[in-house]
Amino acid sequence: MNHYLELLSFGPGGWGDELARGALVTISLALVTLPFGLILGLVVALGQRSGNRLAHKAAIAFTTVFRGLPELLTLFIVYYGGQILLQKVAGLFGYGAQIQINSFLAGFFALGLVLAAFSSEVWVGAFNAIPDGQREAARALGLSAGLSFRLVVLPQLIRIALPGLGNNWLVLLKDTSLVSTIALADLMRQTNLAVGATKEPLFFYFVACLVYLFFSMLSGGLLGRLEERLGRGQTRGAA
Amino acid sequence: MTEIIGSVINLDLMARYGPRFLDGVVVTLQLVAISFLLGGLLAVPVALARLSKSGVLRALAYGYVYFFRGTPLLAQVFLVYYGAGQLRGAFEAVGLWTFFRDAWFCALLTFTLNTAAYQAEIFRGGIQAVPRGQSEAAFALGLPRWVAYVKVVFPQALVTALRPLGNELILMIKASAIVSLITIYDVMGVTRLAFSRSFDFQVYLWAAALYLILxxxxxxxxxxxxxxxxxxLKPV
Structure with a gap:
């Protein structure tokens, strides 16, 4: 028992500080990706609903591709593809050196695209759940298109979409573990390093699982509170 | 014609790795199909335990489902694959080492346990969606509990579960790409191999096309x- 406590201690002999730093990278990557993915997802959802055929087709193609590709493959394509693309662009300007993409940035971008694809479906569903009368009433009151979206549609949209978006967030949190494969020092990678140094895979991978589980639980609790708060004006249990 | 195709696709590379890609497709599909089916079988008792009257059974099933749904599949795969090596002595003693030594079996075991947790929740939702009157009517007709479940409740629960089960199957196909990280040559594994030897980025695009088609x-x-x-159920 003492042996395991020592392994988790902070300082030179233990891996506690490395794991904590990894957990911090994991949670910050997820938190930074969240707004990017959600907003892009909303844009894609608006594209999918728009009367413009080109925008509609582009939105459908976007969701089909990024919902269909394995997250790991999307990550590799962004990471290696981005590197090659940047190298070519730099080459045009006569800059020939090797370019390394920051793995945090690659993870942010790739996971953001995936989140956008999945959350756009949630947004579209929420749009469909808002009666047309809401927007019509807002327009009849003389609100501009922008204002009626911001003041009337969006608040309802967020309330209706929240449970689905909450699921998207939990999936994102777990998907961040994939960035360990492109050498970002997240929780998973730090765990791999600890396992390599100590030969204690069972213990360390189990600890990593518990940390992810803790984040999931924390998110679940917070999301529940948020849902309650956003739904406070709603009558429940009727009908 | 060949020239036009050749300007877009590296035909040499295709000739060298094309067959291996097909092998990769077979590995991916096998792994997903077998674990999806075994996971489905395991999911039924877990779903029933989730709905059981016994608090202990409910808590156990809840813990199982929560663990496998709340942690990354990657961490689970590593836990089983690398963790098994640590327990080598114990597995040898009970004759299971040949099983756990093989990355493929470790992946199969992890995937089965993982998808069972997700499918259990799907089945639970399906069973709960069957109106109570259905089982009450079956009992009133004198059907034993067991028969009432198998013949009346489950078939209706499965109808509700069909769509989410399809989504879970697709998620499994995508998630299976991570087995390439424990030395298995599925589609992703072959892609990584081809890329590490040729440094030709287009193999990743081939993989993308393959996965989208799959x-x-x-x-x-x-x-x-x-x-x-x-x-x-369709209106006539």
């Missing part, structure tokens, strides 16, 4: 099966 084919097959299985 996912789309499975989605359509599932939708067709769903239409056929629910044809009695």
């Amino acid at each position: 996912v789309e084919a499975v989605r359509r097959l599932w939708a067709a099966a769903e239409r056929r299985l629910t044809r009695h």
Whole structure:
């Protein structure tokens, strides 16, 4: 028992500080990706609903591709593809050196695209759940298109979409573990390093699982509170 | 014609790795199909335990489902694959080492346990969606509990579960790409191999096309099966 406590201690002999730093990278990557993915997802959802055929087709193609590709493959394509693309662009300007993409940035971008694809479906569903009368009433009151979206549609949209978006967030949190494969020092990678140094895979991978589980639980609790708060004006249990 | 194709696709590379890619497709599909089926079998008792009257059973099933749904599949795969090596002595003693030594079996075991947790929740939702009157009517007709479940409740629960089960199958196909990280040559594994030898980025685009085709084919097959299985519910 003492042996395991020592392994988790902070300082030179233990891996506690490395794991904590990894957990911090994991949670910050997820938190930074969240707004990017959600907003892009909303844009894609608006594209999918728009009367413009080109925008509609582009939105459908976007969701089909990024919902269909394995997250790991999307990550590799962004990471290696981005590197090659940047190298070519730099080459045009006569800059020939090797370019390394920051793995945090690659993870942010790739996971953001995936989140956008999945959350756009949630947004579209929420749009469909808002009666047309809401927007019509807002327009009849003389609100501009922008204002009626911001003041009337969006608040309802967020309330209706929240449970689905909450699921998207939990999936994102777990998907961040994939960035360990492109050498970002997240929780998973730090765990791999600890396992390599100590030969204690069972213990360390189990600890990593518990940390992810803790984040999931924390998110679940917070999301529940948020849902309650956003739904406070709603009558429940009727009908 | 060959020249036009050759300017877009590296034909040499295709000739060298094309067959291996097909092998990769077989590995991916096998792994997903077997673990999905075994996971489905395991999911039924877990779903029933989730709905059981016994608090202990409910808590155990809840813990199982929560663990496998709340942690990354990657961490689970590593836990089983690398963790098994640590328990080598114990596995040798009970004769299971040949099983756990093999990355493929470790992946299969992890995937089965993982998808069982997700499918258990799907089945639970399906069972709960069957109106109570259905089982009450079955009991009133004198059917034993067991028969009432198998003949009346489960078939109706499965109809509700069909669509989410299809989604879970597609998620499994995508998630299976991570087995390439424990030395298995599935589609992703072959892609990584081809890239590490050729440094030609287009192999990743081939893989992307392959996965999109796989996912789309499975989605359509599932939708067709769903239409056929629910044809009695269609308004005439």
